[in-house]
Amino acid sequence: MSAGRAGKFAKKRDAGLNITSMMDMFTIILVFLIKSYSADGSILTNADDLVLPNSESKKKPSDVNLQLAVTQDMILLDNVAVTPTDDARNIPQEEPDPIITKLEERLKVAMAMEEEMVRMGALNAVQGQIIVQVDKNIDFDVLFKIMNTCGKSGFNNMNFAVMERDG
Amino acid sequence: MGNKLKRPRMEADEMDLKCFMNLMVVLIPMLLMSAEFAKVAIIDIRLPEERGSQTKSAVTDQPQDKSEKLLLTAIITDSVVTLGAKGGFMPSLFYREFHRYRTRDGLDTLVEYEPGGAMPRHPNGRDLTIHERHEIYLYVVNPEDRNIIRSKHTRFGEMLTNADGNPVEALSVGDTVFALTNPRRMIVVSNPDDFESRQLSAYDELRNRLMKVKDRYRDAEDADDIIIAAENEVIYDKIVQIMDAARNAEFPNISIAKLRG
Numbered sequence: 001m002s003a004g005r006a007g008k009f010a011k012k013r014d015a016g017l018n019i020t021s022m023m024d025m026f027t028i029i030l031v032f033l034i035k036s037y038s039a040d041g042s043i044l045t046n047a048d049d050l051v052l053p054n055s056e057s058k059k060k061p062s063d064v065n066l067q068l069a070v071t072q073d074m075i076l077l078d079n080v081a082v083t084p085t086d087d088a089r090n091i092p093q094e095e096p097d098p099i100i101t102k103l104e105e106r107l108k109v110a111m112a113m114e115e116e117m118v119r120m121g122a123l124n125a126v127q128g129q130i131i132v133q134v135d136k137n138i139d140f141d142v143l144f145k146i147m148n149t150c151g152k153s154g155f156n157n158m159n160f161a162v163m164e165r166d167g
Numbered sequence: 168m169g170n171k172l173k174r175p176r177m178e179a180d181e182m183d184l185k186c187f188m189n190l191m192v193v194l195i196p197m198l199l200m201s202a203e204f205a206k207v208a209i210i211d212i213r214l215p216e217e218r219g220s221q222t223k224s225a226v227t228d229q230p231q232d233k234s235e236k237l238l239l240t241a242i243i244t245d246s247v248v249t250l251g252a253k254g255g256f257m258p259s260l261f262y263r264e265f266h267r268y269r270t271r272d273g274l275d276t277l278v279e280y281e282p283g284g285a286m287p288r289h290p291n292g293r294d295l296t297i298h299e300r301h302e303i304y305l306y307v308v309n310p311e312d313r314n315i316i317r318s319k320h321t322r323f324g325e326m327l328t329n330a331d332g333n334p335v336e337a338l339s340v341g342d343t344v345f346a347l348t349n350p351r352r353m354i355v356v357s358n359p360d361d362f363e364s365r366q367l368s369a370y371d372e373l374r375n376r377l378m379k380v381k382d383r384y385r386d387a388e389d390a391d392d393i394i395i396a397a398e399n400e401v402i403y404d405k406i407v408q409i410m411d412a413a414r415n416a417e418f419p420n421i422s423i424a425k426l427r428g
Contacts, residue, residue: 019184026191033198038206051298053407056415057208072297093399131209134403137297141399143406144425162407164206 047071053136055162066110066155067131070138070146077106085138088145098145099152107153129157210410213422237387239380239418240394241373241409242426243401245282248305248369248409250376252384257376262305262369263315269301277304282400303404305369318367321346326371327354327362332379334367347375349415370408377416393418396426 049072069076083102091098240251249259264280278287286294318334325346338359345351
C-alpha cells in the first residue's frame with residue numbers, strides 16, 4: 001500500500017512531456033522539407049494517363065505561358081480539352097504536312113493574343129514559347145503531328161517537360 | 168536555506184523548448200505546402216520546320232559545304248539505332264527491347280518486347296497495362312545470332328571503354344579503362360572483381376559513339392547540332408533517352424525529324 005502510494009507520487013513528479021526526442025524528429029523533418037522546398041509552383045497537368053518520361057535534364061521551366069498536354073486519349077491546351085488524341089492518330093502517316101485542325105484553331109487564338117500583347121506593349125516580342133507535356137508511351141507519329149501543328153501556328157519555341165531523375 | 172539554493176539550479180537545467188516547438192509547428196506545415204517532390208525539367212528542341220529549311224539549304228549548298236558541315240543524325244527504328252554524318256553511316260546497333268513492369272501489388276518483372284505482340288500477363292491472370300511499364304531497356308545484340316552483348320561496367324553502372332572507345336568484355340589487372348562520364352574518367356584496374364559484367368545498353372553505346380564524334384569533329388560548323396530521326400512507331404520515351412545521350416555528349420541543339428519509308 002505504502003509502496004503503491006510512493007509509486008504514484010513519483011509518477012506525478014516525473015510527468016511532463018519529454019520534448020528532446022520530438023525535437024530531434026522535427027529537426028530531421030525540417031531539414032528534409034527545406035531540401036525539397038521550391039518557391040515556384042508546379043506546372044504539371046494532373047492526369048492519370050500522363051506520365052512524363054525521366055530525363056537527366058536539369059533545365060528549369062521558365063515562368064511561361066502556354067502549356068499543351070498530350071495524354072493517351074486527349075489533347076489539352078492550358079488544361080482545357082481540345083480534341084481526342086485519336087484525331088491525330090487518324091491523320092494518315094504519309095501526309096507530308098499533318099495538321100490537327102482543332103488544335104491549330106486554338107493555337108492561332110493564343111498566337112493572336114500574344115501578338116495583341118506585343119502591340120499593347122505588355123511583351124517585347126512574340127516569343128512563341130510553349131511547354132509540351134507528352135505521355136511517355138505516346139508514339140512518335142502523334143508527337144510529330146503535334147509538333148508540326150505547333151510550328152505552323154507560330155509556336156516555334158517548344159520545350160518538352162520531363163521528370164528529373166533522382167539524385 | 169539549502170533548499171532555496173537548490174531549486175533555481177534545477178530549473179536552469181531544463182531548457183524551455185516550448186517557443187521553439189511553436190516555431191516548428193508553424194514552419195513544418197508551411198514548408199510541407201511548398202515542397203516539391205517530383206521535379207519537372209524541360210528539354211529545348213528545334214522544330215522540324217527549321218530543320219526542313221536547314222536540310223533544304225544543305226542539299227542545295229552541298230558542294231561547297233561538304234567539308235565543314237557534319238549533319239549528324241541519330242536514327243532509331245524498331246530494331247536498330249545508328250548514327251549518320253556527312254552522308255555516311257556508322258555500323259548499326261541492333262537491339263532487343265526489354266520492358267520493366269512494376270505494379271502496385273509489388274510485381275517487378277522484365278519482359279522482352281516483340282513488335283505487335285500482346286501485353287504481358289500478370290501472374291493473377293489479367294493483362295498488364297501500358298502505365299505499369301516502368302522503364303524500357305534496349306540491349307545491344309549480335310546481328311547474326313541475336314545474343315545480347317555483355318560488357319564490363321563499374322559498380323555505379325557506368326559503361327567501361329578501352330583507349331579506342333570500344334566496350335570492354337574482359338579485364339585483367341593493370342588494364343587502363345575509361346568510365347563513360349563526360350569527360351571520360353580513367354581507371355586503372357587493380358581488382359577485376361570490382362567491375363560487373365552487364366548487358367550493353369544501346370543508349371550507353373550511342374552516347375559513347377556520340378562522344379567520339381564530338382571529339383573528332385569539334386571544329387565543324389554545326390558541331391553542336393544533332394538531328395534525331397525516328398520511325399512512326401517509336402515510343403516518345405526512347406526519343407527522350409536519346410536526347411539525353413545527345414545532350415550528355417555536348418550536342419545541345421537537337422532537332423527532330425521523321426524517318427520515311
